Amino acid sequence: MKTADPSLVIAVARSWLGTPYHDQASLRRVGCDCLGLARGVWREVVGPEPFPIPPYSRDWGETGPREVLAQxxxxxxxxxxxxxxxxxxxxxxxxxxxxxxxxxxxLTGPDTFLHAYERLGVIEEPLTPAWRRRIAFAFVFPAR
Structure with missing residues (x-):
């Protein structure tokens, strides 16, 4: 599978900087959460979303047998x-x-990343050791 140009992914992601945090939303400059940011980048880089996203909980401590987001x-x-x-x-x-x-x-560089964070909105910050050790899965955007 051909993958998207990383510089395009990063430029599109950075165009979301400053978007306010809003749970389960995905509108640049209006509001998004972390998944909404990824969905918005997908729409601009790859195309229409391939399936609807069901409602999800905000509980970062959620446990269970399935890695729903990764799947x-x-x-x-x-x-x-x-x-x-x-x-x-x-x-x-x-x-x-x-x-x-x-x-x-x-990821926007070897040591930086962009995400939507509650109360802060979409920000770019250092990928500190504390953040890096929490990475569980990684994926690349496919080409359009």
Whole structure:
């Protein structure tokens, strides 16, 4: 599968900077959550969303037998090892030990990423060791 140009993914993701946080929304400059940011980047880089996103909980401590977010991403994106994730990759974070991965970001450089964070909206920040060790899955956007 051909993958999207990482510089395009990053430019589109950065165009969401400053978008306010809004749970389960996906409208640039209006509101989005972390998954809504990824969905918006997908629409601009790849095309229409391939399936509707069902409602989801905001609980970062949620546990369970299924990695729902990762399974959904696998349906549409090539998976790569988190250690091999280049700028432009979508990364899924496991925010608490033994919890399922529930937070999404897009790598913008070797040590930076962009995500939507409650109260802060869409921000770009350093991929600190604390963030890096939480990466559980990584995917690359396919080409249009």
């Amino acid at each position: 959904g991403a696998r349906r549409m994106m090539p998976e790569i090892a988190p250690a091999d994730a280049p700028p432009g990759a979508l990364v899924l974070f496991r925010m608490m030990p033994r919890a399922i991965a529930k937070h999404v970001g897009i």
